[in-house]
Amino acid sequence: MITAERKPLDEIIDYIKPFSRILLVGCNECVTVCAAGGRKEVGLLSSALQMAFMKEGKVLDVKELTLERQCDPEYVEELVPLIDQVDAVVSMACGCGVQEVAKRFKEKPVFPAVNTKFMGASERQGVWAERCQGCGDCVLGMTGGICPVARCSKRLLNGPCGGSSNGKCEINPEVDCAWQLIWDRLKSLGIEKTYEEIVPAKDWRTSRDGGPRKIIREDLA
Amino acid sequence: MKTESVLEKVLAAGHLAVTSECGPPRGAVPEKIREKADILRGYVDAINVTDNQTAVVRMSSFAACLIIKQMGLEPILQMVTRDRNRLAMQSDIIGAYSHGINTMLCLSGDHPCFGDHPMAANVYDLDSIQFIQMVRKMRDEGKFQGGDDILNPPKMFIGAAANPFADPFELRVPRLAKKVKAGADFIQTQCVYNVEKFEKWMEGVRERGLHEKISILAGVTPMKSVGMARYMKNKVPGMDVPDELVKRISGVPKDKQAEEGIKICVETIEHLREVDGVRGFHIMAIEWEQKVPEIVERAGLYPRPKI
Incomplete structure (x- = not known):
């Protein structure tokens, strides 16, 4: 699978500072398995970002959606009903997913929330290592x-x-x-x-x- | 003779060969190379010039080799596959040969993480064995690695490294066999401190008759102090320094440790020259080149043959 790790919160906040409504998109494939960008991580990041904005006296509206496969245009279409309600998209998929979203929605800024690492396998609970x-x-x-x-x-x-x-x-x-x-x-x-x-x-x-x-x-x- | 290399001629004449090395300076100070090489004049057959050793940027091996060549000495161009792809390597090889440099050492090189640019991309387009194959093809077939003909192909005497002390030990003779098969003419080994293990490796080398196909120069490095001995033992990957050796150096007063280091080095050479298949010595006196003449003399390797 493709492995990824979430970026530091400050870096993600830096990207979305100018905006007040974002769409946070997870992926149900590899990044779910390596616990970087699945439904659970989308929920956690959403709360963390909203809290960080609140501390600054600002409000962040976050729409959350985790696609079956973000690197597949067919699933990316599911974002269409939400896209007009947000200023920017934050993707928790690997680099392939981020690019599919950016390609589909040319008028919206899209930011990565994870660093895509490598093709690897799980060595034990919580440990992944490069293989290919x-x-x-x-x-x-x-x-x-x-x-x-x-x-x-x-x-x-x-x-x-x-x-x-x-x-x-x-x-x-x-x-x-x-x-x-x-x-x-x-x-x-x-x-x-x-x-x-x-x-x-x-x-x-x-x-x-x-x-x-x-x-x-x-x-x- | 495959080449014009002095080292090849010394070996072909049946002499024990002696090589040493110069690490180029970290700046545009050609006089530093001249100083180091001058010390070695008359005491060694050829001088290795390292290529960004330990992945630290230095004057290029090619440039420093040229300075040494211009002094009327014989440089050995070291080249690693870490920093150059096959295009860059081949162009440097024909460039070096155009300046009369005819002996080289083909290495993979230390990983960038050890050096002063750990953030650099590493290349490793080829490994050391593929590198040897390429240089041999350039010489013997007159062809670039990609297959095109070379005008006046570079005739390099091809060296490679061997580390009998790295793991897995049982693979180290087969690995040498691969380097022989790829076309290496001579070997310079990792510094020998663990003589017993080295001899065991040589036994395996002789069993397969590899010592008749390739000239093995045993590497030696004099220790300056017990601190250096401990550092080599604990910090340098692939280095095997037995405890007795550390003990022996620590057993003499600090101001006598350097002399003890030289003594050990000379004894090692005297012992290894009797080992069947050892065809010479590569004396790596790291930033201690001034001691090489003394080691060569005391080990009975002076004067060097006139070729």
Whole structure:
């Protein structure tokens, strides 16, 4: 899933200071799962913003709506009946959702209330970690199902650097060395010999380096 | 001979090679490089010039190499994949070669988080093994990484690093094998303090006959003080300093610790030169270049062969 974290309250207040009526839009997908921008967080942020305005002797009218999927134009349409009643929109979705709302309502300012972080998985309650960088040419088949592009700090494709120590990355003892994990996994699969095949220089065109990406499925389009 | 590299010639003639290194200055002070390199004149076969080591901005390795070359000495161009993509690396390589620089060391480089610009984007378009492959392709096939022909291809003698002390230990010989396969000609290792572990690694290297395919220069760094020994032990990732060594240095008075450090360094060289497959030494006297001639002499590596 795409993970996100709510922005500091002061930053959000800074965005909406000039306005008195806002639409606070959550999303029921990834940001709900990572507890950053679902219905519950919309409610909490709404109260926090109204209280902050009250302290300043101002009134903030907040309309709340959490869409099924904010990155889908079909669901964004549900905002149409509310949009004329507000001065600005604050989105609690990932960057994709924010942009869909901004695209649909050209005359309304739209502000993000979360920082979109990464594609990751839940490690345990309340902890998410990066797993994929969307490089567009998956290497997991040769790395034992552990991604060096996303999980090695130097995205090395041919093994660990000289800074791998006790299974941890040199940048931070909290970070696992991806190549230690890969090596352990290759061994448990009995295919550690495959490590010695050189992975050639990656073609980064399939990643962000090739410019903004798009998928066109002729069979569906 | 694959190249005009003095280092290649020294190794080919069967001598134990000696290299050392200069960290370029943090500003436009070319005289600093000249001072450091002058100290090494006649005592080493070639001088590594680091490339923004520990991710701290310094004079570029290429520029400092050029200064050293102009002094009639032999620089080794260090290059990391952290700061440059394959376009920038290849253009610098042909640029360096155009100035007679013919030996280089291919590294991934320390992560930016260790340096003075932790906010910088890191590049890592290639890893060190892909980097070696690229330089070999430039030399042996006369082609850029992208496939186009190069006019007068750069003939670089290709170095790489190996750290026998990093984890997982059992992967360190296979990793060397990959660097050999990619086309590296010589290796400079991480500083050897844990001689026993180094020998164990060398055993694995010999078992696979890798020592016959690549020239391994063992890295050594003299300790200036017990403080430095502790720092290396506890703070430098991938460094293995045994407790006995720290104890030995702390066992002598403060004003004798530097001498004890030099002594340990010389003893290490004397011990390692007997290890089958060790083809030379890379003496990294960090901001202590003035001690290199003494180490080289005391270790019996002086005079250097005339090539």
